[in-house]
Each structure stands twice: as structure tokens, then as C-alpha cells.
Amino acid sequence: MRTEFLINDQSAGYPTRVVTARVGTDDIDHLVREGYLVRRELLSPGVAGSLRARVHEIAQAEEGVPGAEWVAGDSIYLRRLLDKHAEFHRLLRLEPVLSLARTLLGPQVWIDLEARMHYPGTAGISVPWHNHLPVVPDPRPVFFCYPHQLHCLIYLDRVSADEGALMLLPGSHLRPGVQFPLGDRSAHADQVELFFEPGDAVVIHGSLWHRTAPSTAEAKRRTLLLLGYVPSWIRNEIGEHGVPVENPLTVALALTGDAEVRELLGEFHW
Numbered sequence: 034m035r036t037e038f039l040i041n042d043q044s045a046g047y048p049t050r051v052v053t054a055r056v057g058t059d060d061i062d063h064l065v066r067e068g069y070l071v072r073r074e075l076l077s078p079g080v081a082g083s084l085r086a087r088v089h090e091i092a093q094a095e096e097g098v099p100g101a102e103w104v105a106g107d108s109i110y111l112r113r114l115l116d117k118h119a120e121f122h123r124l125l126r127l128e129p130v131l132s133l134a135r136t137l138l139g140p141q142v143w144i145d146l147e148a149r150m151h152y153p154g155t156a157g158i159s160v161p162w163h164n165h166l167p168v169v170p171d172p173r174p175v176f177f178c179y180p181h182q183l184h185c186l187i188y189l190d191r192v193s194a195d196e197g198a199l200m201l202l203p204g205s206h207l208r209p210g211v212q213f214p215l216g217d218r219s220a221h222a223d224q225v226e227l228f229f230e231p232g233d234a235v236v237i238h239g240s241l242w243h244r245t246a247p248s249t250a251e252a253k254r255r256t257l258l259l260l261g262y263v264p265s266w267i268r269n270e271i272g273e274h275g276v277p278v279e280n281p282l283t284v285a286l287a288l289t290g291d292a293e294v295r296e297l298l299g300e301f302h303w
């Protein structure tokens with residue numbers, strides 16, 4: 034699917050951007066309508082294994098550090114990964130996800146990379162029902178900007194029934210009236226259950242409701258990356274979450290990178 038975008042930026046001389054998404058229109062329609070799209074083998078097992086090793090190194094380094102989102106024996110959540118190891122920079126131009134995101138969000142996006150890991154051998158580890166953009170008011174003001182983002186969940190470990198499936202509620206990204214009580218982990222009649230091999234991925238709309246099924250005592254480690262695509266004019270401050278980085282790698286990368294790399298790292302001028 035090819036889209037030629039003319040951008041109404043007077044000062045930049047009304048530039049055009051061509052985006053070609055190497056994804057079938059059926060897949061794009063599915064993502065728009067249902068709020069998710071599964072991509073098996075998005076990464077090769079070798080690349081998945083290498084990135085998994087990087088995530089585990091960072092997890093080990095951050096366990097117990099002030100600011101770490103770490104629950105011993107349960108899980109750890111890692112932010113600012115593009116600042117923490119240069120190997121993650123290979124995901125900046127990951128296709129077909131980048132062109133898919135630009136097709137649906139607009140040609141100017143920036144990328145945020147985070148990871149979640151569940152520790153092995155403990156029963157009952159799970160993430161309750163949530164969506165990533167809980168900011169939609171009711172009533173919706175005329176000029177309200179609906180929070181469209183696409184989040185690509187890339188699984189680096191095998192996810193079987195022991196580690197706990199990902200559960201999605203199809204179509205819930207466009208139904209702001211959907212509500213779950215905080216901490217709700219109950220089954221929903223319409224939920225879709227997904228299992229993964231290392232390198233498999235699912236792209237979800239940031240407003241799609243989802244949860245994970247609880248692990249069993251036989252669970253192995255469960256690691257995934259969360260690659261977030263955000264319209265460029267929405268700025269990239271994530272606040273005080275997670276472990277800060279002393280020398281952020283993206284500062285150096287922005288100095289040597291081309292205009293596209295800088296945009297993918299969050300550079301944007303009005």
C-alpha cells in the first residue's frame with residue numbers, strides 16, 4: 034500500500050513523503066478495525082536471542098536500583114532501551130512495522146522502546162486488563178485529539194500456557210466506554226488468546242484493552258519488547274519512570290544520524 038503524503042508545512046516548502054507499507058490491505062483493515070495484527074517471525078531467532086541477551090543484561094543491572102520497576106521474583110519493566118544499548122538501534126527502521134505505523138499514524142513518527150520480563154518458576158504472575166492511553170474523556174470534546182499510537186509487542190521468549198498468553202479485547206481501542214475495575218484479571222467472553230515463539234510480534238493500538246494470563250510454577254522466563262510509534266508532534270517526555278541513564282546513547286546517535294534517524298529519536302520542529 035503506497036501513500037503520498039503532502040505535509041501542510043509552509044515553512045518547510047510543503048514537503049511530500051511517500052510511505053509504502055509492505056502489508057496487505059486486509060491486514061491493515063484488520064488492524065484498524067480489530068485493533069491488533071499478529072506478525073509471526075518478525076525477527077529471526079538469532080536476532081531475537083541477541084536482543085533477549087541485551088534485555089537480560091540490563092534487567093540484571095537494574096534489579097534493586099532506585100527507580101527500577103522491579104518486583105523480586107515476579108517482573109521487571111525497563112524503559113529508555115534505545116539509550117542503554119546500541120544493538121536496539123536496529124529496531125528503529127524495523128519493517129514492515131515502521132511503514133505500517135507511518136501509513137496509519139502519519140509519516141512523522143518517533144519511536145520509544147521498553148521491555149517487560151517475568152521471572153521463571155513462579156505461579157500467578159500476570160498483567161491485569163489495561164490499555165496504554167487512558168486519557169479519553171466522556172463526552173469527547175469537538176477538538177479532542179484521539180490518542181492514536183501503535184505499539185509493537187515483540188516476544189523474545191516462547192510464550193506457552195505456562196508463561197501465560199496475551200489476551201486482547203478486539204475492537205476495544207475505538208470503544209472508550211469499555212471499563213474494567215483496576216486489577217481485573219477475569220476472562221472476557223470476547224477475548225482473543227495469543228501464544229508466541231521467539232521473534233513473533235503483535236502490533237496493537239495503544240487504546241486496545243489487553244491482559245496476560247497467569248503463569249504456572251513451570252513457567253520459563255517471559256521477555257518481550259514494546260516498540261511504541263508516536264506521532265512526532267506528541268513529545269517524548271516519559272517523566273520520572275524507570276532508571277535514569279547517565280550518558281544516553283541516543284544523544285550521540287542523533288549527532289551522527291541522518292534526519293530520519295533524528296526524527297525516529299524524537300526530533301521535531303514546528
Ligand SMILES: O=C(O)CCC(=O)C(=O)O
Nearest residue numbers: 149160198199243245257
Ligand atoms: O506481557 C505481555 O504479553 C503484555 C505486556 C503488557 O501489556 C505491558 O507491559 O503493557
Ligand SMILES: [Fe+2]
Nearest residue numbers: 163164165243
Ligand atoms: Fe500493555
